[in-house]
Amino acid sequence: MQHARPLPNYLVQRFQGWKATSYAENHAWFRRLASEGQHPRAMIISCCDSRVHVTSIFGADTGEFFIHRNIANLVPPYQPDGQQHGTSAALEYAVTALKVAHVIVMGHSSCGGVQGCLDMCSGKAPALEEKSSFVGRWMDILRPGYEKVKDLPEEEISKALEQQAVLTSLENLMSFPFVRAAVEAEDLTLHGLWHEIGKGGLECFDPKLGGFVGI
Template sequence: MAPFPPRLLAGYRNFMAGRYAAESARYRSLAREGQSPETMVIACCDSRAAPETIFDAGPGELFVLRNVANLVPPYAPDDRHHGTSAALEFAVQSLKVKNIVVMGHGRCGGIHAALNPSAEPLSPGDFIGQWMGLVAPAAEVVASNTLMTPAERQTALERISIRYQIQNLRTFPCVRILEEKGRLALHGAWFDISEGELWVMDAETGDFVRPSLGETL
């Protein structure tokens, strides 16, 4: 049997000596009283775009759901397995979060796959291909635009997809009702890995803008 990854053990030692030692009281409080984060972040699995790191969040601050390309399947109350929907249900109905942020990022592999559906699947199941079918209509339109470079098409779909996911969030009755009552707010964001830039979606226009560092997001 292979040993546990040494890098993870070294990281854990640093965690115990550093962050846990400094915040042990908070961890004990969270264990005793439970979590009550105000914000859910739906982000990509990509190891380069971790929400807790980007937003400098402490323990218990963010309820994070990560999947390939930060997608939200539309509401489908059937007997199939719905991991994303289950996490959303828990965040909204049990934790009663006040904000849901869909955060995409630059150079997303899932979005690249959606723009290149003819590429060889990674496995016979083609799970990524099927999953990215959720944005296939938009991907087809963007991919057909020959006036844009491949990099421009990639960025365009990454941002368009965020707007799609927010639309899908509103297909969930609990989300739609709470948003209409002003008890839940939906947000979009896009993170540029190479420059560390965060772009926030304007709720009215759908445009992505750079917030000033002194601005509350």
């Protein structure tokens, strides 16, 4: 591959610092993870956004979370069509092979993917409407959520759609037979979260209240 280049020096220095400190202080744990495999308690589906750092938020150790990230933390509906489905594959592996006890979907404030969906659905982003747009076709998953919030006051619609991304994903999770079977057998629980980046807040969806409540 002629286009690949050496790692930037600042990343090399950070790796060397990690190897000399975090790894050196916990090398037995890393060797155990390597020899015994991973046994995460939960899968977290979060956004690719660099500001969303789930391991820091929950103080997680290496090996504790099985993490999958994509644009706007979306789970597509179950669709076994022989095509390539990264999120569905990660979900299948987490539930059927790793036997995680929890699947957590975490959305967040100021989500660029959700804003793109809002712009696309309101006719302000024609480029995302193109069939060649990977982002646009991915955000089609959230179109039903947009229909639910489009008539809200302008100042409320972004947060509402960010939370709809979480709810849409929770609904789509239950369309996967192996997820539904695990939930019904009480071997798996599903959770929906929304993270306020600027304030460091976290809200959890409460089905009894029909909305998100602060933790």
